Amino acid sequence: MSHLDEGTLHALLDGELELTEVKEIQAHLGTCSACGSRLRQVKEFYAEAERLVGAIEVPGLAAASAGPGGRAPVPLAPAGRAERAAPPPVPAGPPILLLPDNPTWADQSRRVVAPLKWVAVLAVAVGAGFLVSEARRGSEAARLATTPVAESAPAPVLSTEEATPSTDSAALSGGARGDLALADSEPAAAQREVRPVTPAPAPAPPVAAAKAKPPDEVVDSANDANDRVVELADRKGADAPPTKDVRAEAARALEELDQERRVARAAAATAALDSVRRQDQALRRERAALAPAAAPAPVAAPPQPTLEQRAETYIRIGLDEAARQLGRPVHVIEGMSPLFMGLAQGRTSPGADTTRPVVRVVYQDAQGRLILLDQQRIRPGQSTAAPASPEPHWTMGEILLHLHGEIGPDVLRTLRSRVR
Amino acid sequence: MTADLAQLFEQYYPALVRMLYRRTGDRDRAEDLAQETFARAVSAPPDNPRPWLFAVALNLVREDGRRTVTRGRRLELLRAEQDHPATGPDTEVVRNEDAARVRAALAELNERDREALLLKAEGFNYEEIAATLGLAKGAVGTTLARARRRLVEAYRAQERGEHVAS
Numbered sequence: 001m002s003h004l005d006e007g008t009l010h011a012l013l014d015g016e017l018e019l020t021e022v023k024e025i026q027a028h029l030g031t032c033s034a035c036g037s038r039l040r041q042v043k044e045f046y047a048e049a050e051r052l053v054g055a056i057e058v059p060g061l062a063a064a065s066a067g068p069g070g071r072a073p074v075p076l077a078p079a080g081r082a083e084r085a086a087p088p089p090v091p092a093g094p095p096i097l098l099l100p101d102n103p104t105w106a107d108q109s110r111r112v113v114a115p116l117k118w119v120a121v122l123a124v125a126v127g128a129g130f131l132v133s134e135a136r137r138g139s140e141a142a143r144l145a146t147t148p149v150a151e152s153a154p155a156p157v158l159s160t161e162e163a164t165p166s167t168d169s170a171a172l173s174g175g176a177r178g179d180l181a182l183a184d185s186e187p188a189a190a191q192r193e194v195r196p197v198t199p200a201p202a203p204a205p206p207v208a209a210a211k212a213k214p215p216d217e218v219v220d221s222a223n224d225a226n227d228r229v230v231e232l233a234d235r236k237g238a239d240a241p242p243t244k245d246v247r248a249e250a251a252r253a254l255e256e257l258d259q260e261r262r263v264a265r266a267a268a269a270t271a272a273l274d275s276v277r278r279q280d281q282a283l284r285r286e287r288a289a290l291a292p293a294a295a296p297a298p299v300a301a302p303p304q305p306t307l308e309q310r311a312e313t314y315i316r317i318g319l320d321e322a323a324r325q326l327g328r329p330v331h332v333i334e335g336m337s338p339l340f341m342g343l344a345q346g347r348t349s350p351g352a353d354t355t356r357p358v359v360r361v362v363y364q365d366a367q368g369r370l371i372l373l374d375q376q377r378i379r380p381g382q383s384t385a386a387p388a389s390p391e392p393h394w395t396m397g398e399i400l401l402h403l404h405g406e407i408g409p410d411v412l413r414t415l416r417s418r419v420r
Numbered sequence: 421m422t423a424d425l426a427q428l429f430e431q432y433y434p435a436l437v438r439m440l441y442r443r444t445g446d447r448d449r450a451e452d453l454a455q456e457t458f459a460r461a462v463s464a465p466p467d468n469p470r471p472w473l474f475a476v477a478l479n480l481v482r483e484d485g486r487r488t489v490t491r492g493r494r495l496e497l498l499r500a501e502q503d504h505p506a507t508g509p510d511t512e513v514v515r516n517e518d519a520a521r522v523r524a525a526l527a528e529l530n531e532r533d534r535e536a537l538l539l540k541a542e543g544f545n546y547e548e549i550a551a552t553l554g555l556a557k558g559a560v561g562t563t564l565a566r567a568r569r570r571l572v573e574a575y576r577a578q579e580r581g582e583h584v585a586s
Binding site for chain 1: 425426429437438441442447450452455456458459462518519522523525526537538540541545546559560561562563564565566567568569571572575
């Protein structure tokens with residue numbers, strides 16, 4: 001395979017390559033130090049460019065701007081140089097693989113040592129399981145003799161299990177434990193050439209959340225990631241030594257221990273709950289005695305409608321578009337400054353053709369009440385008869401006009417004479 | 421139709437304004453162009469709205485750059501809006517020196533690179549970027565690679581007080 005070009009590396013980081021291509025690239029990167037170094041440089045440019053583009057946010061629109069595929073604002077680094085020395089990581093998202101730097105002798109030695117550590121952990125787990133099962137099956141005297149060992153065993157066993165999920169089920173279980181296994185543990189390091197990034201569970205970090213894909217894509221990429229995790233686990237299983245029965249026994253023993261511990265915790269929690277409940281009831285009785293007529297909880301005020309909602313416009317438009325809709329310049333009320341212009345559905349303007357929108361010029365009086373001047377171009381054959389309404393309704397040339405709003409018909413009639 | 425448009429508006433308006441703001445550096449202009457984009461969608465409802473809306477918006481930016489005479493007239497009414505204080509076009513950006521530097525760096529990219537970068541920032545995949553900008557899908561990676569590298573180089577040059585031609 002020839003050297004990788006920048007475009008391919010960016011496509012790789014953008015998650016745009018097929019799995020087969022990714023595998024080829026991964027194999028190449030494992031042997032080509034020049035491309036490995038280029039990838040590191042590309043990653044730096046990629047991360048910084050993403051940060052820079054994300055730094056330009058529309059003032060006042062940032063909170064509402066996280067649309068589909070959108071990206072939350074990324075704060076700019078106060079000191080550019082310092083930040084550049086350690087650029088922020090490429091946000092989680094489309095890229096599916098974290099490719100390795102070229103292996104050093106330290107990495108390689110770690111790969112050799114890692115399986116030995118793993119075997120040692122298994123031995124500890126099996127030993128603990130054996131002791132526990134002996135303790136359960138044995139006589140009273142034997143149990144007394146092994147109890148200190150059994151009690152002291154769970155701590156190291158559980159901690160090693162959490163730190164190094166050696167079984168396939170642990171690697172596949174997802175969640176914090178699975179992530180830890182894929183990200184940090186030594187067995188995972190042994191598989192670094194294909195290290196899938198599983199989608200983060202629960203609260204994602206801001207950058208990851210900002211780069212989040214639409215739900216269907218997230219499901220797809222999660223499925224892909226899971227498939228790769230499965231593939232990884234299968235490979236791991238194929239490479240593993242034939243110690244399944246021993247491991248199964250250890251797992252059973254651990255499960256039993258875990259169960260005992262859960263029962264004890266549940267009993268303690270129940271006992272604590274009872275006392276808390278009793279205290280709570282006593283407190284309630286006390287409060288009821290002190291304040292028999294408690295004030296009702298304040299009801300949250302409903303959100304204020306926006307000007308567009310009050311004016312029933314579904315889109316704002318400018319003068320050009322209004323003129324285009326009407327086939328002539330828009331009519332306005334002389335001496336008043338409009339708040340905005342928009343399009344409203346025809347059915348919201350009595351007398352208008354309900355199949356077409358009306359151009360609505362929105363004004364506001366000193367009391368904050370809206371005044372709406374609706375205009376619609378009259379089509380051949382369209383009825384221009386005024387509806388039974390006290391609001392002014394008239395035609396000017398080819399335009400049907402209707403003045404209405406949150407003020408009385410008398411004021412509206414006065415305003416009609418000022419429409420130009 | 422109107423309900424669909426309202427839904428489109430709600431779904432894509434913020435993203436369009438954000439992309440146009442990054443492109444023009446003028447919030448009023450970005451909003452105006454976004455509104456004009458949707459107004460065009462009223463008369464010609466698109467089948468595939470997202471690429472359509474962004475392609476129309478980018479065309480409008482290009483046209484608008486050449487057609488400066490009517491801009492003031494078109495914005496006259498919107499500027500009278502009460503809940504929208506009339507601030508200078510770059511007031512918000514000028515407050516943030518770094519953001520201004522980023523914009524200056526962005527302005528030094530060529531049109532296609534800049535647009536590809538902005539569309540990517542809105543979550544477009546390579547296929548959508550290719551469709552919107554009329555590129556071959558295979559060229560998008562190279563375009564983005566060049567755009568990102570030049571943006572970072574231009575930004576660093578801005579920091580040093582230099583000017584880099586794209």
